[in-house]
Amino acid sequence: MDTTYLSHAIDVQDAVVRYGDVTALDGVDLQVEPGQVTALLGPNGAGKTTLVDCLEGFRRPTSGTVRVLGIDPWRAGTRWRDRIGVVLQDTRMDADLTVAEFVAMTRGWYADPLRADEILSAVGLTGLADRRVHKLSGGERRRLDLGLALAGRPDLLFLDEPTTGLDPNARRELWELLSGLRSQGHTILLTSHDMHEVEALADQVAVLIGGRIRAEGTVAQMREQSGLPATVSFVSSADPARITPLGAERDERTGRWQLRTDDTTDTLRRVTAALGEDVMDVQLRTPTFEDVYLTLLGRKEAHS
Numbered sequence: 001m002d003t004t005y006l007s008h009a010i011d012v013q014d015a016v017v018r019y020g021d022v023t024a025l026d027g028v029d030l031q032v033e034p035g036q037v038t039a040l041l042g043p044n045g046a047g048k049t050t051l052v053d054c055l056e057g058f059r060r061p062t063s064g065t066v067r068v069l070g071i072d073p074w075r076a077g078t079r080w081r082d083r084i085g086v087v088l089q090d091t092r093m094d095a096d097l098t099v100a101e102f103v104a105m106t107r108g109w110y111a112d113p114l115r116a117d118e119i120l121s122a123v124g125l126t127g128l129a130d131r132r133v134h135k136l137s138g139g140e141r142r143r144l145d146l147g148l149a150l151a152g153r154p155d156l157l158f159l160d161e162p163t164t165g166l167d168p169n170a171r172r173e174l175w176e177l178l179s180g181l182r183s184q185g186h187t188i189l190l191t192s193h194d195m196h197e198v199e200a201l202a203d204q205v206a207v208l209i210g211g212r213i214r215a216e217g218t219v220a221q222m223r224e225q226s227g228l229p230a231t232v233s234f235v236s237s238a239d240p241a242r243i244t245p246l247g248a249e250r251d252e253r254t255g256r257w258q259l260r261t262d263d264t265t266d267t268l269r270r271v272t273a274a275l276g277e278d279v280m281d282v283q284l285r286t287p288t289f290e291d292v293y294l295t296l297l298g299r300k301e302a303h304s
């Protein structure tokens with residue numbers, strides 16, 4: 001793998017993009033380390049596509065600096081482009097070609113591509129080399145997209161919502177494939193609206209809201225920073241007068257008692273000490289990353 005970029009694989013400083021009156025990026029700072037999977041999140045219209053377009057060299061920022069693999073993408077030449085792999089959400093392919101023909105055509109664009117069999121086996125399509133592209137399933141198509149993006153041995157991969165529209169099985173298969181690429185040292189920047197995907201794949205998360213990065217860190221750090229409590233719930237036939245002083249509330253729909261807490265061990269101890277054996281079906285729910293993300297969006301919108 002080429003390591004001519006020494007520190008950041010992606011380094012964006014104070015990037016601004018204006019479309020007439022619309023400020024799509026409003027001073028973005030973002031650093032991505034080599035060998036990591038970074039997820040770029042944000043609600044619709046937050047500026048993700050605009051930022052990724054700048055990183056891929058398709059758009060020039062109004063001001064600020066963008067460096068990808070140490071180079072300004074807007075001025076970069078074909079040698080730089082060969083080091084970048086891009087998987088768009090909806091690639092247009094001439095559907096009359098077979099998988100093998102597509103792979104051969106794509107290999108032709110690069111000076112030192114992977115062998116065709118390496119590409120097919122990397123994405124689990126070896127058995128489908130002779131199938132016409134229009135006969136592939138959605139999951140197989142996405143795997144082909146990924147294989148084509150790998151053809152030029154890229155140092156950096158951009159994935160736009162890689163598993164949108166896939167069934168749960170195909171989605172998991174693609175996650176496994178992407179985890180494998182990460183362990184081989186590929187640097188990946190992905191956009192996603194799927195928080196399970198982000199949890200499964202991302203080393204780092206950057207949240208873009210209103211054209212600015214408003215939160216960054218690992219999933220664990222962001223969960224910690226959110227301060228969202230866990231919920232302990234249980235069933236009990238004890239007199240409510242013994243339960244409500246614990247701070248528990250009854251969910252009228254399920255009949256379960258619920259307690260929000262930062263310290264689940266202490267809460268469970270207090271509940272069992274107060275109610276003895278009259279505590280059944282205890283369940284513990286920790287906040288999901290989706291809860292964390294939605295809370296973050298709510299807070300930022302409330303303050304913007």
Ligand SMILES: Nc1ncnc2c1ncn2[C@@H]1O[C@H](COP(=O)(O)OP(=O)(O)OP(=O)(O)O)[C@@H](O)[C@H]1O
Nearest residue numbers: 019022023024042043044045046047048049050051
């Ligand atoms: N070519 C353009 N001309 C004018 N405004 C634009 C243009 N492209 C994007 N915008 C605006 O810039 C803002 C950011 O758009 P962008 O497509 O980058 O967001 P996004 O985060 O990718 O959204 P989504 O998740 O919906 O794809 C939006 O307000 C959008 O309407």
